[in-house]
Amino acid sequence: MKLSFSKADEKFREEVAQWLNDNLVEEFAQLKFRGGPGDEHMFPDERKKWEAKLAEGGWIGIAWPKEYGGRGCSIEQQVIFNEEYARAGAPGRVGHIGEGLTGPTLIAFGSEAQKQRYLPGILSGNDLWCQGYSEPGAGSDLSNVRTKAVFDEAIGKWLITGQKVWTSLAHESDYIFVIARTESGTKGHKGLGFFLLNMDQPGIEVRGIKQLTGTSEFNEVFFDNAECDAQDIVGKPGEGWAVAMGLLGFERGVSTLGQQMQFQNELDEVIVAAKNNGTHKDPMIRQRIADAHIGLKIMRYNSLRMLSGNGDDGSLQKEALIYKLFWATWHRDLGELAMDVLGPEAEILSAAPYELSRMQALYLFVRSDTIYGGTNEIQRNIIAERGLGMPKDIRPTL
Amino acid sequence: MEFSFTDEQLMIRDTAQSFLSEVSTSSAIRNTMGTEHGFDDNVWQRLCTQMGWQATHIPEEYGGFGLGYVELVIMLEQMGQHLFCSPFFATVCLGANALLVAGTEAQKQHYLPQICNGSLTATLAYTGSSGKWDAHSVDAVVLAKDNEYVLNGVYRYVPDGHTTDVLIVAARNSDTSGQSGISLFVTDANAKGVTREYLPTMDQTKKQAHIVFDNVVVNEHALMGEYANAWPLLDKILNLATIATAAEQVGGSQQVLNMSVAYTKERVQFGRAIAGFQAVKHQAADMMLRTEVGRSAVYYAACVAQEFFDGGSLARELGEAASVAKSYCSDGYFKNAGDAIQLHGGVGFTWEYDVHLYFKRAKSSEMFLGNGAYHRERVAKMLLD
Ligand SMILES: Cc1cc2nc3c(=O)[nH]c(=O)nc-3n(C[C@H](O)[C@H](O)[C@H](O)COP(=O)(O)OP(=O)(O)OC[C@H]3O[C@@H](n4cnc5c(N)ncnc54)[C@H](O)[C@@H]3O)c2cc1C
Numbered sequence: 053m054k055l056s057f058s059k060a061d062e063k064f065r066e067e068v069a070q071w072l073n074d075n076l077v078e079e080f081a082q083l084k085f086r087g088g089p090g091d092e093h094m095f096p097d098e099r100k101k102w103e104a105k106l107a108e109g110g111w112i113g114i115a116w117p118k119e120y121g122g123r124g125c126s127i128e129q130q131v132i133f134n135e136e137y138a139r140a141g142a143p144g145r146v147g148h149i150g151e152g153l154t155g156p157t158l159i160a161f162g163s164e165a166q167k168q169r170y171l172p173g174i175l176s177g178n179d180l181w182c183q184g185y186s187e188p189g190a191g192s193d194l195s196n197v198r199t200k201a202v203f204d205e206a207i208g209k210w211l212i213t214g215q216k217v218w219t220s221l222a223h224e225s226d227y228i229f230v231i232a233r234t235e236s237g238t239k240g241h242k243g244l245g246f247f248l249l250n251m252d253q254p255g256i257e258v259r260g261i262k263q264l265t266g267t268s269e270f271n272e273v274f275f276d277n278a279e280c281d282a283q284d285i286v287g288k289p290g291e292g293w294a295v296a297m298g299l300l301g302f303e304r305g306v307s308t309l310g311q312q313m314q315f316q317n318e319l320d321e322v323i324v325a326a327k328n329n330g331t332h333k334d335p336m337i338r339q340r341i342a343d344a345h346i347g348l349k350i351m352r353y354n355s356l357r358m359l360s361g362n363g364d365d366g367s368l369q370k371e372a373l374i375y376k377l378f379w380a381t382w383h384r385d386l387g388e389l390a391m392d393v394l395g396p397e398a399e400i401l402s403a404a405p406y407e408l409s410r411m412q413a414l415y416l417f418v419r420s421d422t423i424y425g426g427t428n429e430i431q432r433n434i435i436a437e438r439g440l441g442m443p444k445d446i447r448p449t450l
Numbered sequence: 451m452e453f454s455f456t457d458e459q460l461m462i463r464d465t466a467q468s469f470l471s472e473v474s475t476s477s478a479i480r481n482t483m484g485t486e487h488g489f490d491d492n493v494w495q496r497l498c499t500q501m502g503w504q505a506t507h508i509p510e511e512y513g514g515f516g517l518g519y520v521e522l523v524i525m526l527e528q529m530g531q532h533l534f535c536s537p538f539f540a541t542v543c544l545g546a547n548a549l550l551v552a553g554t555e556a557q558k559q560h561y562l563p564q565i566c567n568g569s570l571t572a573t574l575a576y577t578g579s580s581g582k583w584d585a586h587s588v589d590a591v592v593l594a595k596d597n598e599y600v601l602n603g604v605y606r607y608v609p610d611g612h613t614t615d616v617l618i619v620a621a622r623n624s625d626t627s628g629q630s631g632i633s634l635f636v637t638d639a640n641a642k643g644v645t646r647e648y649l650p651t652m653d654q655t656k657k658q659a660h661i662v663f664d665n666v667v668v669n670e671h672a673l674m675g676e677y678a679n680a681w682p683l684l685d686k687i688l689n690l691a692t693i694a695t696a697a698e699q700v701g702g703s704q705q706v707l708n709m710s711v712a713y714t715k716e717r718v719q720f721g722r723a724i725a726g727f728q729a730v731k732h733q734a735a736d737m738m739l740r741t742e743v744g745r746s747a748v749y750y751a752a753c754v755a756q757e758f759f760d761g762g763s764l765a766r767e768l769g770e771a772a773s774v775a776k777s778y779c780s781d782g783y784f785k786n787a788g789d790a791i792q793l794h795g796g797v798g799f800t801w802e803y804d805v806h807l808y809f810k811r812a813k814s815s816e817m818f819l820g821n822g823a824y825h826r827e828r829v830a831k832m833l834l835d
């Protein structure tokens with residue numbers, strides 16, 4: 053157990069910092085510290101251009117193996133990249149779903165043809181992806197999806213019909229991955245398929261959903277015989293669940309470290325606000341700010357432990373998702389702290405009709421952190437069942 | 451960067467675990483905790499001479515193994531988990547650390563080999579009756595007189611102070627307050643003018659003493675560090691001890707979780723094991739979260755402590771890392787121990803089940819060296835003032 057980075061890694065850190073410093077200028081300067089949670093709808097076009105800039109520098113897919121066009125970075129280097137990225141205030145990534153979820157999933161489960169077809173577009177920063185998992189009847193209970201996929205022999209394509217909901221950034225995306233039922237009459241984990249679809253087709257309609265922030269970052273997506281090429285099902289028909297779950301495993305990667313640096317920026321803003329209005333002298337606020345700082349520090353140690361080992365060697369067990377439960381709850385508390393620091397000023401909007409300040413947006417948006425990516429309750433179930441070997445909940449037989 | 455154990459460290463953990471599960475059984479704990487002495491001399495001698503744990507992080511030149519603070523923390527975690535009753539913490543985490551941080555070369559050469567061969571125990575006495583843990587808590591007074599020092603005052607909450615051979619004490623010049631004017635001395639615990647009294651405690655697994663210094667005269671060789679300017683050193687010693695306490699707390703948190711999971715899997719109500727009820731599962735999940743999060747904080751702090759001894763760049767984080775670990779682990783252990791009683795139902799309220807021993811340890815360790823709020827305020831000072 054040792055914490056210091058090697059000389060080579062420290063050099064890599066300088067390289068990353070230098071590149072960001074050189075490139076986060078001119079048209080991109082305005083993107084600094086933008087596009088994070090609660091701010092994801094801002095500057096979509098500029099942020100897409102930023103993706104291309106990142107690609108040019110070879111900074112997309114740094115974790116991917118070299119044979120697929122990635123950089124093949126070590127865990128340490130990924131840690132460093134994410135830390136420096138957030139330290140520089142580089143903008144929230146619009147390409148994160150493709151890079152962090154689609155790519156690794158295709159590399160692990162995809163056919164050679166799928167890799168050839170889709171990986172380059174992700175690496176170039178050109179193709180943006182969204183995640184078509186949740187449905188009105190399938191939230192926490194994801195396996196309850198009803199969207200159907202039928203193979204049409206005549207045209208040699210899958211036809212997808214149904215509805216997805218809460219689909220983040222669907223309105224900005226070029227592609228969507230969808231779980232749908234390939235075998236009618238099946239229930240639960242069986243009979244599902246994992247499909248890759250082009251968003252730009254008549255069979256798909258996207259409707260924005262207005263969130264409690266007044267902005268619109270997620271959507272409903274309707275499928276009416278939307279087409280998917282025969283070769284674009286990942287894994288075999290009926291075996292989509294394994295792919296879908298494999299993908300969720302990638303959600304807990306190194307990118308969480310970048311997220312923490314962004315949390316740090318938010319906490320810093322809260323501290324500045326407290327110093328400005330004198331609440332930093334209030335003993336209760338002092339305790340809560342310190343607590344937030346402590347939580348964030350430990351969050352970093354959690355990720356380092358999670359990335360370091362196999363769970364039996366002092367590292368953090370990956371299957372017991374304390375990680376998500378911890379950060380989501382921490383972030384929610386930070387939002388509340390931000391408001392309590394501001395006091396009555398917290399209520400006053402930046403402008404009518406409903407323009408939120410960054411701290412207000414933070415406060416409202418964090419209410420979703422304990423919901424998406426598995427709610428806190430679902431996390432606790434997983435921790436108890438997989439982490440502690442406690443019995444599963446009783447559910448009606450399928 | 452490697453934030454997991456090496457094979458050697460894993461071996462230390464496993465050895466510690468198997469030794470402690472042999473010597474620190476429930477009945478062994480109960481036998482020793484009821485005594486004023488507070489530990490089993492035979493077990494302590496076995497630990498010192500066969501296992502050599504007390505010599506873990508003491509450099510080889512003083513007869514130790516020259517391993518690191520991470521190795522020490524691994525053992526402490528196990529001791530906390532097994533509620534081990536011994537003068538280990540006092541001797542190693544207070545005594546040896548104080549000597550390593552503040553001792554003169556002569557003092558190190560005199561005392562450390564004796565600690566390493568198991569013939570000497572030691573502790574640190576610095577807090578008076580104020581109930582505080584920072585520099586203000588030092589209220590014993592020192593008077594310098596012809597190469598001698600006269601010490602007067604009262605020390606409270608001194609770990610194992612009634613049994614250790616050696617006392618390391620803090621005292622201040624009479625006209626000073628706060629961090630200024632503090633000196634450290636090492637003295638024979640039976641020196642003339644020292645009265646040591648056992649303080650019975652709610653947590654019987656950790657012993658405390660009340661010590662009175664009445665015109666105790668020590669010579670110049672007893673002075674550790676710089677006269678009237680030892681707070682910076684004492685602060686480091688306390689940070690190291692704080693990290694050690696947090697390590698014990700993580701072990702305890704883990705144990706009450708283990709006990710609760712095992713018990714609720716066995717206990718049947720409403721026709722099924724109560725471990726199957728979500729209200730029980732979710733409490734257990736939160737207990738696991740608190741344990742693992744605390745563990746991350748402790749392991750990080752252990753690495754920082756190691757860098758402190760090695761002169762690494764993270765050494766500057768020592769105070770912060772100690773407070774991060776201690777605040778989180780204090781609150782986490784106490785909450786876990788309370789939840790464990792709850793999950794055990796009526797039997798958790800009995801003397802017979804061990805849960806209450808951990809519940810009591812959780813509180814005493816929370817108080818010791820500053821509770822969560824105290825350490826959060828230390829962090830707040832770093833951030834806000
Ligand atoms: C901002 C945001 C962005 C999102 N982006 C996407 C996206 O891009 N793609 C996508 O597919 N989905 C997305 N989601 C959807 C998200 O994954 C779901 O909201 C989440 O899985 C919860 O499902 P639900 O909303 O249907 O709530 P439900 O599952 O109906 O849950 C309601 C409440 O019941 C609790 N509950 C449910 N089951 C249990 C149980 N077994 N035990 C105890 N309590 C239970 C839940 O914890 C919750 O508190 C997004 C959601 C949000 C808020």
Ligand SMILES: Cc1cc2nc3c(=O)[nH]c(=O)nc-3n(C[C@H](O)[C@H](O)[C@H](O)COP(=O)(O)OP(=O)(O)OC[C@H]3O[C@@H](n4cnc5c(N)ncnc54)[C@H](O)[C@@H]3O)c2cc1C
Pocket residue numbers: 717719720724727728729730792793794795796797799
């Ligand atoms: C000080 C004291 C005095 C008492 N005096 C009396 C007395 O005079 N007369 C008398 O008859 N009894 C008495 N009792 C017994 C008391 O009523 C029981 O302890 C209590 O009903 C709990 O039962 P249990 O101890 O068997 O715990 P259990 O029922 O085994 O419960 C253990 C844990 O599991 C949880 N649990 C159990 N079932 C569920 C569920 N379905 N869903 C979620 N969680 C669940 C419980 O909340 C608890 O946390 C006394 C108890 C105490 C502590």
